[in-house]
């Protein structure tokens with residue numbers, strides 16, 4: 087009888103209550119996290135955090151992003167391929183340059199391109215039909231566009247030149 091009690095007490099002592107409690111706490115945390123993950127906002131947050139983590143903080147110039155912007159904002163006049171043959175180009179009194187013509191485009195500095203794209207043709211003494219985009223597009227987007235415009239030049243643009 088005595089020894090039986092002794093064994094029971096010892097068995098009871100062997101149950102690792104601290105671990106049981108820890109496990110219970112952890113499962114509550116896991117359950118809470120699962121609940122949060124069921125919310126749409128969590129995924130939006132997680133996804134944007136991932137996107138931000140993937141972006142270079144210096145806003146590296148991104149040609150493919152620039153191409154998308156070009157097709158959205160510029161191709162109506164400049165054409166899908168930058169050849170100056172967009173649907174609106176016919177009615178322009180001053181025609182845009184063919185942006186793939188490296189011989190012409192490579193003479194233009196990055197500064198000039200940024201300026202005419204952000205402030206418009208009139209700001210650089212060119213046709214006011216070229217609108218300024220600085221109000222709509224962010225600086226990094228303008229740089230992406232310049233990177234794209236540079237990438238379609240033939241002969242290719244050599245940054246060391248200017």
Ligand code: HEC
Nearest residue numbers: 159160163178180181182183203207212213215216219231
């Ligand atoms: C409404 C028509 C129109 C739209 C839209 C337009 N442009 Fe232009 N762009 C022009 C015209 C016209 C000129 C020619 C200006 C001149 O030579 O006097 C021009 C000139 C330029 C030039 C100087 C070289 C050249 O082609 O003569 C660059 C670079 C340029 N545009 C980039 C862009 C970019 C980038 C976008 C989009 C963000 C854009 N343009 C949207 C009409 C447009």
